Amino acid sequence: MTEKQILEKSLVLFNQKGYAQVGMRELARELSISPGNLTYYFKKKEDVLSALLKQFSSHNTQLYQTFQNVKPTNANFLRLTRSIFENQYAYRGVYIGNQFVQKAITENNLFEYEEVVIRRKDAYSDIFRLLENSGHLKLKGDDVSFLVAYMTLFGRFWITEATLFNKVPKSDEVISHYIHLLAKQLSLFSTNVGLISIEEFLKVDGS
Amino acid sequence: MTEKQILEKSLVLFNQKGYAQVGMRELARELSISPGNLTYYFKKKEDVLSALLKQFSSHNTQLYQTFQNVKPTNANFLRLTRSIFENQYAYRGVYIGNQFVQKAITENNLFEYEEVVIRRKDAYSDIFRLLENSGHLKLKGDDVSFLVAYMTLFGRFWITEATLFNKVPKSDEVISHYIHLLAKQLSLFSTNVGLISIEEFLKVDGS
DNA sequence: CAAAAAAATAGTACGTTGTACTATATTGTG
DNA sequence: CACAATATAGTACAACGTACTATTTTTTTG
Numbered sequence: 001m002t003e004k005q006i007l008e009k010s011l012v013l014f015n016q017k018g019y020a021q022v023g024m025r026e027l028a029r030e031l032s033i034s035p036g037n038l039t040y041y042f043k044k045k046e047d048v049l050s051a052l053l054k055q056f057s058s059h060n061t062q063l064y065q066t067f068q069n070v071k072p073t074n075a076n077f078l079r080l081t082r083s084i085f086e087n088q089y090a091y092r093g094v095y096i097g098n099q100f101v102q103k104a105i106t107e108n109n110l111f112e113y114e115e116v117v118i119r120r121k122d123a124y125s126d127i128f129r130l131l132e133n134s135g136h137l138k139l140k141g142d143d144v145s146f147l148v149a150y151m152t153l154f155g156r157f158w159i160t161e162a163t164l165f166n167k168v169p170k171s172d173e174v175i176s177h178y179i180h181l182l183a184k185q186l187s188l189f190s191t192n193v194g195l196i197s198i199e200e201f202l203k204v205d206g207s
Numbered sequence: 208m209t210e211k212q213i214l215e216k217s218l219v220l221f222n223q224k225g226y227a228q229v230g231m232r233e234l235a236r237e238l239s240i241s242p243g244n245l246t247y248y249f250k251k252k253e254d255v256l257s258a259l260l261k262q263f264s265s266h267n268t269q270l271y272q273t274f275q276n277v278k279p280t281n282a283n284f285l286r287l288t289r290s291i292f293e294n295q296y297a298y299r300g301v302y303i304g305n306q307f308v309q310k311a312i313t314e315n316n317l318f319e320y321e322e323v324v325i326r327r328k329d330a331y332s333d334i335f336r337l338l339e340n341s342g343h344l345k346l347k348g349d350d351v352s353f354l355v356a357y358m359t360l361f362g363r364f365w366i367t368e369a370t371l372f373n374k375v376p377k378s379d380e381v382i383s384h385y386i387h388l389l390a391k392q393l394s395l396f397s398t399n400v401g402l403i404s405i406e407e408f409l410k411v412d413g414s
Numbered sequence: 415c416a417a418a419a420a421a422a423t424a425g426t427a428c429g430t431t432g433t434a435c436t437a438t439a440t441t442g443t444g
Numbered sequence: 445c446a447c448a449a450t451a452t453a454g455t456a457c458a459a460c461g462t463a464c465t466a467t468t469t470t471t472t473t474g
Binding site: 246 | 434
Binding site for chain 1: 353359361367368
């Protein structure tokens, strides 16, 4: 048995039933090992959550960095967001049970987590500035802070909303729906060039 | 001991520590009754949650209805939203622990809850149409469905975002912040009359 | 290769949780 | 007063997270 196998199975179960509904004994049974053996790899259930969140987070930061290597267009921004959404979808089981995440934060590693959020806000700030400089967005006054706030909330809770009613939402349909909403929001701040870029994205990538 | 007293104390504790972190024994102790007596009023912990959600929901629908009796202006819409936000803030302890809500939904009263969401969407649809007719908003194409989707997600998860990092967010500050974001969003679809109405609201009511 | 050390696995047990059940006390009612 | 209804308390049980110990397997080392 490896940690990797345990995390994989955990994620599947968390996605299926939710973090709170998956017990350590059940997880051990699914892995065909004893509960005692499971605690050898992860002393606490919360440690499984933390490890998965770490995986998720590192994959996410990787995705953000890819935007540095592409042309700063609205279409590429939407592509970036969609890949991030796909990642969130993959980890929805650990992402949604947020009061456990909250508890973990307040008790253990608050600072690290808050740091991630601040970094993400900065990243969005940079991205919107880039899109402005490339002539895709026209931003004035508090437009940037508004868009950053929008992305922070929308980009975090779309998956929660989606799973709140559809126990097993279809990945493509759901993501497509929320990406379209984002595209609309973006269009409200777009130049003509930006609008064309959005339309191009929706034609090629939007289902 | 009355149900009312139990619900009041529950809400305080849920707001302070979160639904999952408050046990039935602790709740009984705080009420100076025995655990057995507590289960006489609420057989299951989930029943306490349900009762509180019912209170919250009925208060909310009441608030929505008040909009029928006022002039359909952007300012009044923002006032309505703020009173709704205040209600959500008051019940944040039951509102945030959403995977328990989710569990309750999937197991028991899915339909009822889904119905509430649909009704709320219709209500927003009506409100935006009213604001259009009164010359405060100019809406075309998929603007209405976009705004409805925006209000649904934003109006549901702002409090979750707020409490995720500030364990005890100050009511006024937090609500004011999110209302300002909504005002900005609204202004993107506003006529001149609508913009003036928003500015008037922010001057009078925005802190 | 054999012995020692390390890593992995299993089993048991403890405290806490939600909650079902029963017994006792209080209140209301004819 | 007597009896029913309501309210309160106490106990107990299954499930949970998890700490602890014992056993087996694997790796390292002389």
